[in-house]
Amino acid sequence: MVASRGALWPTRPPPRPADDPGAAPGRPGRPAATQLTCALVPDTPCEGTALHLSGVEVLRGDVAVLRGLDWVVRPAERWVVLGPNGCGKTTLVQLASGYLHPTRGTVHVLGERLGRTDVRALRRRIALVSASISRMLLPHLSAREVVVSAATGALEPWWDSYSSAQQQRAVQLLSDAGFAHVSERAYGLLSEGERQQVLLARALMAEPDLVLMDEPCAGLDMGGRERLLQSLARFARRDGAPPAVMVTHHVEEVPPGFTHALVMKAGRCLAQGAIAQVLRSDVLSACFELQLELHRDGDRWWSRASD
Numbered sequence: 001m002v003a004s005r006g007a008l009w010p011t012r013p014p015p016r017p018a019d020d021p022g023a024a025p026g027r028p029g030r031p032a033a034t035q036l037t038c039a040l041v042p043d044t045p046c047e048g049t050a051l052h053l054s055g056v057e058v059l060r061g062d063v064a065v066l067r068g069l070d071w072v073v074r075p076a077e078r079w080v081v082l083g084p085n086g087c088g089k090t091t092l093v094q095l096a097s098g099y100l101h102p103t104r105g106t107v108h109v110l111g112e113r114l115g116r117t118d119v120r121a122l123r124r125r126i127a128l129v130s131a132s133i134s135r136m137l138l139p140h141l142s143a144r145e146v147v148v149s150a151a152t153g154a155l156e157p158w159w160d161s162y163s164s165a166q167q168q169r170a171v172q173l174l175s176d177a178g179f180a181h182v183s184e185r186a187y188g189l190l191s192e193g194e195r196q197q198v199l200l201a202r203a204l205m206a207e208p209d210l211v212l213m214d215e216p217c218a219g220l221d222m223g224g225r226e227r228l229l230q231s232l233a234r235f236a237r238r239d240g241a242p243p244a245v246m247v248t249h250h251v252e253e254v255p256p257g258f259t260h261a262l263v264m265k266a267g268r269c270l271a272q273g274a275i276a277q278v279l280r281s282d283v284l285s286a287c288f289e290l291q292l293e294l295h296r297d298g299d300r301w302w303s304r305a306s307d
Contacts, residue, residue: 046074047111048074048075048111049072049073049074049075049108049111050073050074050075050077050109050110050209050210050242050243051071051072051073051096051107051108051109051210051243051245052071052072052073052106052107052108053069053070053071053072053095053102053105053106053107053108054070054105054106055068055069055070055104055105055106056068056069056070056071056095056102056104056105056106056107057069057102057103057104057105058088058091058095058100058102058103058267059103064267065088065091065267066088066091066092066095066102066267066268067266067267067268068105068268069088069092069105069267069268069269070269071262071269071272073210073243073245073260074243075243076241076243076259077243077259077260078236078241078243078244078246078255078257078258078259078260079243079244079245079246079258079259079260079261079262080245080246080247080248080254080255080258080260080261080262080275081245081246081247081248081261081262081264082248082249082251082261082262082263082264082284082287083249083263083264083265083270083287084249084265084287084288085249087264087265087266087267088264088266088267089214089247089264090214090247092247092264093128093130093212093214093245093247095107095114096109096126096210096212096245097109097123097126097128097212098114098119098122098123098126099119099123101114101115102114109122109126109210110122110125110126110209110210123153124153124206125208125209125210126208126209126210126211126212127150127202127203127204127206127208127210127211127212127242128203128212128213128214129196129199129200129202129203129211129212129213129214129216130212130213130214130215131214131215131218132214133199134195134199136155137155137156137187138155138156138187139186139187139188139189140186140187140188141156141157141186141187142183142184142185142186142187143174143179143182143183143184143185143187143190143194143198144167144170144171144174144183144184145157145187146187146198146199146202147170147173147174147198147201147202147205148162148166148167148169148170148205149162149202150202150203150205150206151166151170151205151206153206169205170183170201170205171183173201173204173205174197174198174201176201176231176234177197177200177201177227177231178197178227178231179194179197179198179201182194182197182198191224192219192220192224193220193221193223193224193225193227193228194224196216196217196220196224196228197227197228197231199216200213200216200228200231200232200235204235208242209242210242210243210244210245211235211242211243211244211245212244212245213244213245213246213247214247215247215248215249216228216232216246217229217248217250217253225253229253229255229256232246232255232257232258233255233256233257233299235257236255236256236257236258236259237256237257244258246258251279251284251294251301251302251303252300252301252302252303254275254279254300254301256298256299256300257299258275259274259275260272260273260274260275260278261273261274261275261278261279262278263278263283263284263287264287265286265287270283270286270287271283279294279296279301280294281293281294281303284303290305291305291306292304292305292306293305293306
């Protein structure tokens, strides 16, 4: 076993409100613990592990984008990655999707070690929902074509043939999200919220072994965000759904059914583990360097600055 290189909680966390979901029972306004560390990670991945990062560092010139990161995503886990701008969240997604290799440390994705595997074959097993994918799609393609082309890992449908069953599955995935009505509409004419629903359907089309989402709620209005979160909640609760990682800046965007959280700051792990144990007022306050209150209503979260 190797100990995590992530940061510790501050020894004097900010005061907590009496209704804080992380407060210790019988002691309103006090944290259950004032000092925690990130998880211990085995030297080698266990069988079936979706992601296994050990001692990972990524340098861009003289700047350390990720520093000493240890992290494991196991089957049936749904992770949300939280942190401020520039903390390394998108770099983490690039590693997990095989588009970036670490400067130091090891990264195993679906049992394959980066640097010792054909990443082109590995990427066919991974679904990526991100603005970079959206920018590469031709705007005149219909929503159905955008979705069905994922069956062969293509960005456009011209060079492959698709069965009627595949075409029907593409439409069904859109229908399941409540967006069958846009199936023949040009992708470039869709609203931002409709595009994100199409990208999620595309991600599920190929029946991936791992789903990665980089800020899927970015740019959405409230209605678009809530409809997307409903779709993600259905996905998270589906029997046999693959493990997933979703990057966000906001606890309000954490979908119901997601099980774990990784909180990052300055390229390091600040906290990780079961979502109810990690999402705490003192954690967010340390992460964003602002005294924050965190509240929970059923399976949803929200936060604000303390008065």
